[in-house]
Amino acid sequence: MKVPVVENVLKLNDEIARLNRRAFQEAKVFVVDLIGSPGCGKTALLEATLEHLRGTIEIGVLVGDPATSRDGQRLARRCAQVVQINTGNGCHLDANQIRQAAARLDLNRLDILFIENVGNLICPVSFDLGQHVKVGMFSVSEGDDKAAKHPHLLLVSSLLLLNKMDLLPHVNFDLEHFHQDVRCLNAAVPLLELSVKHGQIEPWLNWLTCQGQLQQGTSRVA
Amino acid sequence: MHELSIAEALIDLLRRRAGPEAKLVSVGVRIGALQGIDGQCLQFAWQAALSGTNWQDVRLDLESAPWTLHCPACGRTWQPAAAIADQTACPCGPTPATLAGGDELDLLFYEVQTPAASGVGEGVYSSTKGDGP
Ligand SMILES: Nc1nc2c(ncn2[C@@H]2O[C@H](COP(=O)(O)OP(=O)(O)O)[C@@H](O)[C@H]2O)c(=O)[nH]1
Ligand SMILES: [Mg+2]
Numbered sequence: 001m002k003v004p005v006v007e008n009v010l011k012l013n014d015e016i017a018r019l020n021r022r023a024f025q026e027a028k029v030f031v032v033d034l035i036g037s038p039g040c041g042k043t044a045l046l047e048a049t050l051e052h053l054r055g056t057i058e059i060g061v062l063v064g065d066p067a068t069s070r071d072g073q074r075l076a077r078r079c080a081q082v083v084q085i086n087t088g089n090g091c092h093l094d095a096n097q098i099r100q101a102a103a104r105l106d107l108n109r110l111d112i113l114f115i116e117n118v119g120n121l122i123c124p125v126s127f128d129l130g131q132h133v134k135v136g137m138f139s140v141s142e143g144d145d146k147a148a149k150h151p152h153l154l155l156v157s158s159l160l161l162l163n164k165m166d167l168l169p170h171v172n173f174d175l176e177h178f179h180q181d182v183r184c185l186n187a188a189v190p191l192l193e194l195s196v197k198h199g200q201i202e203p204w205l206n207w208l209t210c211q212g213q214l215q216q217g218t219s220r221v222a
Numbered sequence: 223m224h225e226l227s228i229a230e231a232l233i234d235l236l237r238r239r240a241g242p243e244a245k246l247v248s249v250g251v252r253i254g255a256l257q258g259i260d261g262q263c264l265q266f267a268w269q270a271a272l273s274g275t276n277w278q279d280v281r282l283d284l285e286s287a288p289w290t291l292h293c294p295a296c297g298r299t300w301q302p303a304a305a306i307a308d309q310t311a312c313p314c315g316p317t318p319a320t321l322a323g324g325d326e327l328d329l330l331f332y333e334v335q336t337p338a339a340s341g342v343g344e345g346v347y348s349s350t351k352g353d354g355p
């Protein structure tokens with residue numbers, strides 16, 4: 001006897017994500033899920049962001065890696081509220097891991113919570129964590145075809161970052177081609193070019209400020 | 223692995239839907255092309271996750287759903303050949319296409335053993351107490 005169902009396999013994850021989202025909204029914290037391949041500069045970007053925004057707003061970070069707490073330690077030098085999540089064999093973070101890790105933070109004191117997802121352009125896309133926005137991050141040293149090869153990430157991202165612009169003269173990266181691919185898949189998404197290494201992250205800081213204000217309907221994010 | 227956590231989520235969903243003691247025969251799942259899930263990997267993960275349990279022989283029937291786009295301007299619906307970005311614009315103009323399929327990850331059905339159906343032929347094997355009409 002066949003029993004028809006039609007129910008999303010990740011329904012449980014999505015239910016927990018909904019709880020997370022509610023908790024984040026109640027605490028008035030803007031939550032960003034940062035997705036990019038290993039080494040594209042996610043931790044470096046968060047370090048620089050913490051540095052720039054120090055004293056103006058309160059930031060927390062949940063950072064996922066298969067192993068080690070190295071990124072957690074890097075970030076903890078600049079941020080009081082950091083939780084490292086080790087996923088073992090897991091190639092993404094799920095809503096339940098976020099729920100447990102977020103319970104160790106004082107959400108009410110935060111303005112922005114960054115989630116540095118496990119370095120991977122595929123799996124993290126499918127898992128709703130309760131974030132307000134997903135941000136897709138690339139770097140020029142990965143090659144100009146990575147956006148085209150990961151359409152799902154392109155479709156769900158509210159913002160795209162292209163990092164390591166300082167390396168552009170040294171690598172085979174056709175910037176125009178990359179932009180074309182992005183526009184094909186998602187005509188509306190903003191694409192910001194950064195060089196985290198050289199502190200060139202102003203467009204990102206501006207975007208963050210605008211989003212934080214829009215999301216909260218207040219000017220709590222200065 | 224991604225596929226392993228998908229398999230585990232699926233088993234979880236089935237336990238709640240069908241009950242942990244259900245005599246499952248097969249399970250149907252639809253996977254959209256954008257999900258980045260490899261069918262063989264998922265089969266492997268399914269077996270690994272269920273081996274040694276009451277569901278270890280349950281068959282996993284996978285159905286794939288192609289990446290499908292829809293043009294709101296002219297109503298055209300099409301499927302870009304592979305998951306590549308160069309067939310995502312509609313020839314009719316600049317209106318961006320919307321996603322009409324390919325992000326599915328759905329449990330479609332589960333099949334359970336039907337005691338009554340075994341009355342003819344195979345009844346010898348499966349008729350147990352209380353099974354009769
Ligand atoms: N040249 C260059 N290197 C960068 C830039 N941003 C990050 N990196 C380097 O890229 C490597 C990986 O950075 P990390 O933040 O650990 O990447 P993650 O794995 O995405 O967290 C480090 O050696 C960084 O110093 C950049 O803008 N330009
Ligand atoms: Mg990192």
Ligand SMILES: [Zn+2]
Nearest residue numbers: 293296312314
């Ligand atoms: Zn059209």
